[in-house]
Amino acid sequence: MRARRALPLAALGLLWPALAHGEAVLEHGVAVLQGLDKVTARVSPVRAPLDQPIRFGRLEIMVRACRETPPTEPPESAAFLEIRELPPKSEAARAPVELFSGWMFASSPALNALEHPVYDLWVLDCEAPVELSAGAQGGTDGTAPRSE
DSSP states (O other): OOOBOOOOHHHHHHHOHHHHTTOOOEEEEEEEEEEEETTTTEEEEEEEEBTOOEEETTEEEEEEEEEEOOTTSOOOEEEEEEEEEOOOGGGTTSOOEEEEEEEEESSOTTTTOOOOSSEEEEEEEEEEEOOOOTTOOSSOOOOOOOOO
16 A cells, blocks of 8 residues: 655645734644544544554544634644554554545545554644743644654
């Protein structure tokens, strides 16, 4: 299976008015995701802190960024995710398979979705706002983590 690549930064700007107009976005420390196991039809909430691997079935999810538009803009949450499929325990020597690396948007889950025969995963929201240092000017520089 080939890893999915992220949307170009230009597409992120078109979908996210705050970035397109150079306004600040709100950084958060936790992404709230929802996962579906298609075999059992079980839907599960997943809270994923930044830069900490989280397991959902055989998937390992790493959230690199979770951003939200300010209250003055239309509501939108997006998370930059890296998702790998771990091998079964019987094949522990096999390397994990990179499935997805890119932005997922809460308002458009099908736009840049994880394609997997057993699991679906999508972004619901961001939680735990990140405190900015005293020298910060109220937001981020609007740049995205590299997807390559």
